[in-house]
Amino acid sequence: MNEQLNQAPCGFLTLTKDGIILSVNETLLRVLDFSSDELVGQHINKTLTKSTRIFFHLYFMQLVTVQHRVEEMYLSLNSKHDEDTPVLINAVLNEQQDQEVISCIIVPIRKRSEYENQLLIAKKVAEDAFKEKEKAHLQLEIALQNLEANQKELLEINKQNQKYNLDTYRELQLAKKIQERSLTKPICNDSIHIESYYKASSGLSGDIYGFYKINEHQYGIILLDVMGHGISSALITMSLQSLFQRLISTGVSASMVMKELDHHLHTLFPSDESVWHYCTAIYLFIDTAKHTIEYVNAGHPPLIYQDSDGEQLELYASSPPLGTFDNIHFETKTFSYKKGSRIILYTDGVSESLEPEPINSLLLKHSALSLLQFKEKILHSLDNQKETNHKKDDQCFIVVDLK
Incomplete structure (x- = not known):
């Protein structure tokens, strides 16, 4: 070789x-x-x-x-x-x-076998990676399809929500108009002059009032403030309004008016505490022939009475709010008034907004103004309030001149 x-x-x-x-x-x-x-x-x-x-x-x-x-x-x-x-x-x-x-x-071919094994391993890894990539790509496609479907569903829901919000807004505006138009108009004659102001914090209010001429010499004035504000409170006020309008117009006593309103609230929520509401209320029964005022204050801010000499009397609550306890005895009080006296009834949305100047100071300070001028003075003070948080509450007041 x-x-x-x-x-x-x-x-x-x-x-x-x-x-x-x-x-x-x-x-x-x-x-x-x-x-x-x-x-x-x-x-x-x-x-x-x-x-x-x-x-x-x-x-x-x-x-x-x-x-x-x-x-x-x-x-x-x-x-x-x-x-x-x-x-x-x-x-x-x-x-x-x-x-x-x-x-x-x-x-x-020992090295070649090693290389082939490595190539086989690399091929297996590549195939697995490709399969994972294909799987990930498939999952991504499915995710994108789901996302597209969800987006379409969301767009449809948003479209429905917009329609619902628009319909709801229209319904609320209609309800607001109905609520405002149900309020009583000013009364002015030789014996008495009654003016009022009403402003809801939202579309609808939990404040409600009414004043009615019962006969030639008798008048009934009521002001209620249902807990909270908005739709739920407004529904209750409308329910109460139809009742107190019927009661006052028939001339029943002040205590009977309160008792019936209290009973009505209890029947609205007999066992469901989650929807339970209460309300503060004050009712005046004025007799211009006798010059007397019979009243019941059920947990409401005090009525302010100012006579022609500037002397003031605050009529505080003598009973708890309506709807709080069963079988409440509503205490009726009566006093005589002088000609030339002025009365203001209000909800806490007004009194809290006017702070730090209390309502009685405002009444005393502007006692020489006519009733309409005094009403405008209160509105001006409310517009200039600095504590804007109170604007979130409903505002309502009634001013009365006793001639």
Whole structure:
């Protein structure tokens, strides 16, 4: 064997058709860790693993005998120390010196196998990553479809809400007009002059009032403030209004008016505390012939009475608010008034807004003004209020001149 073939970068050996090794180059000897003397003259089985031997004789030897050629057949050789070495073998069968010889080129592929394993692993990782990417892409598409559906649903809901808000606003405006138009108009004659002011903090108010001429000499004046403000309070005030209008017009006593209103509130909320409402109220029964005032104050801010000499009297509550307790006794009080006296009834939305100047000071300070001028003075003071928080409450007052 020439030196160039002996040191070739691949293994080389020759075999007889019986599998006897005729020659081995140095490259293959180093791979298998054998010496030339240990292999030359030995059967090829010495370099084959047990599993490879059967394959070698059934396929390799048969193929090279029939076709005189084998290309890139994968085998596993066994080293001197029983270490497997994967190789690719190319072989041809030809005659040399009147003998058929099998010449084999052997290429160790241990590194190639490692690379192939790494490529397989990399391929698996890439395939998994691609599948995850596809899965993520699918999930993203589903999420986008859901988002689009939700957006359409939200747009539809917003459209419905806008319509609902518009319809509700129209209904509230109509209810506000009905509530305002149900309020009584000023009364002015030779015996008495009654003016009023009413302003809701929102569309509807929890304040309600009424004053009525019962007969030629008798008048009934009532002012109520239902807990809270807005729709719920307004509904209750409208319910109470129809009742007190009927009661006052028939001329029943002040205590009876309060008793019936209290009973009505209890029947509205017999057992449901979540919707329970109460209200403060004050009622005046004025007799201009006798110059007397009969009144009941049920938890309401004090009525202020000022006579023609400037003397003031504050008529405080003598009974709890309507709707608080069952079987309340509403105490009626009566006093005589002087001609030229003035009265003001109000809700806490007015008194709190006018602070720090109390209403009685305002009344005393402007006693020389006519009733309409005095009303305008109160409105001017309310408009100039500094404590804007009180503007969130309903405002209502009644002023009365007793002639």
